[in-house]
Amino acid sequence: MTASAVPRGPGATAWAPETVTTDPYNAQTPRAALTERLTPADALFVRDHFGVPRTPAARWRLRIGGAVTTPVTLGYEELLALGREGRREFDVVLECAGNGRAQMVPRPPGLPWDQRAVGCARFAGVPFHLVAERAGVAPETVEFVFAGADTGSVHGHPAAFERSLPLAEALHPDTLLATHMNGEPLPPEHGAPVRLVVPGRYAVADVKWLVEATAVTEPFTGVFQAEEYVYVASEGIPDGPVSAIRVKSLITAPEPDDDLRRGTQTVVRGRAWSGAGLAVGRVEVRAEHEDEDGPGEERAGGTEWHDADLEPPTGPYAWTSWSYRWTPRKPGRYRLLARATDAHGDTQPPRAPWNAQGYGCNPVAAVDVVVV
Ligand SMILES: Nc1nc2c(c(=O)[nH]1)N[C@H]1C(S)=C(S)[C@@H](COP(=O)(O)O)O[C@H]1N2
Ligand SMILES: [Mo]
Numbered sequence: 001m002t003a004s005a006v007p008r009g010p011g012a013t014a015w016a017p018e019t020v021t022t023d024p025y026n027a028q029t030p031r032a033a034l035t036e037r038l039t040p041a042d043a044l045f046v047r048d049h050f051g052v053p054r055t056p057a058a059r060w061r062l063r064i065g066g067a068v069t070t071p072v073t074l075g076y077e078e079l080l081a082l083g084r085e086g087r088r089e090f091d092v093v094l095e096c097a098g099n100g101r102a103q104m105v106p107r108p109p110g111l112p113w114d115q116r117a118v119g120c121a122r123f124a125g126v127p128f129h130l131v132a133e134r135a136g137v138a139p140e141t142v143e144f145v146f147a148g149a150d151t152g153s154v155h156g157h158p159a160a161f162e163r164s165l166p167l168a169e170a171l172h173p174d175t176l177l178a179t180h181m182n183g184e185p186l187p188p189e190h191g192a193p194v195r196l197v198v199p200g201r202y203a204v205a206d207v208k209w210l211v212e213a214t215a216v217t218e219p220f221t222g223v224f225q226a227e228e229y230v231y232v233a234s235e236g237i238p239d240g241p242v243s244a245i246r247v248k249s250l251i252t253a254p255e256p257d258d259d260l261r262r263g264t265q266t267v268v269r270g271r272a273w274s275g276a277g278l279a280v281g282r283v284e285v286r287a288e289h290e291d292e293d294g295p296g297e298e299r300a301g302g303t304e305w306h307d308a309d310l311e312p313p314t315g316p317y318a319w320t321s322w323s324y325r326w327t328p329r330k331p332g333r334y335r336l337l338a339r340a341t342d343a344h345g346d347t348q349p350p351r352a353p354w355n356a357q358g359y360g361c362n363p364v365a366a367v368d369v370v371v372v
Pocket of ligand 1: 044046048049050094095096097147148149150161190203205206207208
């Protein structure tokens with residue numbers, strides 16, 4: 001176990017994400033918190049491009065403008081009042097598109113996340129379409145551009161954090177103006193008082209500290225839409241912005257320093273998720289002993305993949321918990337592998353898929369353990 005869980009009085013636990021950079025603040029979810037079905041708010045990874053703007057809910061305003069019939073400005077209380085008709089709440093996997101980048105060879109530029117820029121939290125809020133309908137969306141609208149209150153500089157130019165969504169996704173009933181996370185008002189670092197939550201999309205879509213939604217009639221080409229967060233192949237050819245989360249799994253147990261004995265059963269556990277097919281259809285586990293050919297290689301007649309047991313997820317956007325009972329027969333080093341397949345039939349590839357900015361890194365999950 002890591003030392004990240006700090007006791008705070010009887011029964012209570014305070015977490016702290018593991019700092020990756022301090023200015024701006026970026027941190028990943030501690031390993032121990034991934035054993036929780038819902039990631040505690042104070043353990044969830046944080047990805048900030050600029051600073052954390054602090055706007056009290058009473059002073060917060062959302063401006064809805066652009067190609068609309070009537071521009072609308074909405075306060076926090078009005079938003080909550082709208083929520084009385086249509087508040088929605090569900091568990092959502094939040095994953096940074098750059099999660100896992102540290103595994104890519106050669107390592108692309110960007111934050112060196114291992115596989116812990118991910119978590120699953122319960123978000124509650126008001127569907128954005130209820131607000132958009134008040135403003136009246138012009139028929140020629142193709143996208144909505146969402147802007148946060150944070151600004152800074154990118155490549156030496158002043159920039160705001162702005163991201164667009166195609167109209168159908170923006171108006172999808174599950175695209176939320178989220179006010180709450182895990183039953184509490186959003187904390188400042190996760191976008192207080194209101195953030196966008198677009199389930200199933202890489203979390204760059206989930207604009208924090210949301211202050212503006214603008215209907216546009218041409219596709220948006222801001223820096224965070226058209227330059228950053230774009231898949232660029234090795235030939236330098238852009239292949240579209242990151243969007244749906246790729247199928248992925250992680251192993252939460254055993255941990256590398258766990259005491260494993262031959263002939264004794266141990267439970268291999270983890271999580272799996274996908275944004276494209278949403279439902280995870282299958283998770284397979286494999287234990288490769290050091291005496292076998294190189295780890296990670298596909299071999300006919302070699303170690304087999306075994307189906308893990310899946311627990312029903314807590315909702316369509318939540319992760320799936322899985323487990324597999326494993327009894328190692330011989331001592332030595334093993335590599336445990338997990339491979340998820342989603343309802344669309346997409347499977348994790350054996351090796352990290354490379355692209356210039358290091359996005360969508362979803363190779364089979366691996367943990368190295370020793371059996372005595
Ligand atoms: N306004 C604003 N929203 C933002 C960002 C940001 O820097 N500014 N980062 C995005 C990225 S890249 C990610 S991965 C998620 C991270 O959400 P979290 O910090 O709540 O985990 O927020 C997204 N929303
Ligand atoms: Mo991200």
